[in-house]
Amino acid sequence: MVGAGVGGLAAAIATAEAGFDVEVLERAELLSPIGAGLSVWPNGVRALRRLRVADWIDAGGTPFGDAGIHRGREGTLIASTSPEQLRARYGEPIALVHRAELLGALIERLGAERVRLGSPVRSASADGTVRLESGEELRAEIVVGADGIDSAVRDSLLGDGPAEPSGIVAYRAVLGWGSALPAGEYWGVGEVFGLVPLSDGRLYWYAAFREDEHDAREGPPPDPGQLLARLRERFGSWAQPIPAVLQATSPSALLRHPLRDRPPGKRWGAGRVTLLGDAAHPMLPFLGQGACCALEDAVALGESLIAAGEPERGLREYERLRIPRARMLVKRSRSAARAALLARPFLAGLRDDLLGSTPAALRLRQLDRVIGSPLP
């Protein structure tokens, strides 16, 4: 397994369950608690349950969110789907978690001794050879590239270039907030802001909008104090608590992500190697499905390996099952981004009216393909 992110750790659990002796090679020297919040939708919670990693979600303390959307400036509700409605339809709610806690739960279930830190991988080849940056070479029965959006495994296997910039930038932070706030997304004209309560009185927020090409490029991080000042100005006239939340955010907590994805490919693997999670299907985060999809991949990988009885056949079966779903999610995430960031006031108003007048049952039905059960 290459990469100890959500996808790699979940896949390590699933492949260990399938009888493989798993080692996870992770580039980072330390599994640090940085990162932000994640919405784990019912399909992700269902996958965690299959991996027997969901106990901590049930143990209390994890907030369950709704799918509430508000008008950014007025704060008025456009449409909402409660956690109870989600649970009634999909069997699980949306769990709002800190990424570090999810990683911690996955590592506890897997066993930290299976993760080899400080082991950046340079390349992998179809015969199962993995080359580390240190020059060390390893041979494995199967190799899973779960090394994220800039996957070295993908590059050596498919050589199809880097993921594509979308021109959209997301900002995120986690801060202590004390009083409980409901989860909610706020839509404006060409910009979106989300509030996500986490356990222990913490609040995770995100904002996304298009930045001009120069600003959206990867590169040395701009000064966080200046970035935060710009965000405070941009969202200063939005409904409370958004301005107050930005005032209370410290520059050191601010994360900035130029968003990228790639047109969904038809091939994820060759021979003994396959891809999983963002390495296989990076998507824009407007459906909150990237990590959820990686968790589904992990369950499907484990089950395909068991069912096929022969590793390479299991990998191809996993890809056959997962590629169409990932393609659909990448495309729908792009559509969701376009809808959330409509830049003309007239069209944004029409969007809000249309969403507000759609009956709740129909809105839920539209979510079925995204968060209904693709797992058998």
Ligand SMILES: Cc1cc2nc3c(=O)[nH]c(=O)nc-3n(C[C@H](O)[C@H](O)[C@H](O)COP(=O)(O)OP(=O)(O)OC[C@H]3O[C@@H](n4cnc5c(N)ncnc54)[C@H](O)[C@@H]3O)c2cc1C
């Ligand atoms: C702003 C934003 C908000 C998001 N919100 C949500 C959400 O609410 N819900 C949701 O489901 N998803 C969300 N996502 C998507 C989600 O974060 C990703 O889809 C998910 O983290 C992918 O997990 P992964 O394990 O595939 O990759 P990663 O999390 O990127 O993990 C890859 C791992 O591989 C390691 N690695 C990289 N290269 C190498 C190498 N050469 N050798 C060894 N190790 C290597 C990295 O250090 C890392 O540990 C969001 C994404 C963004 C940007």
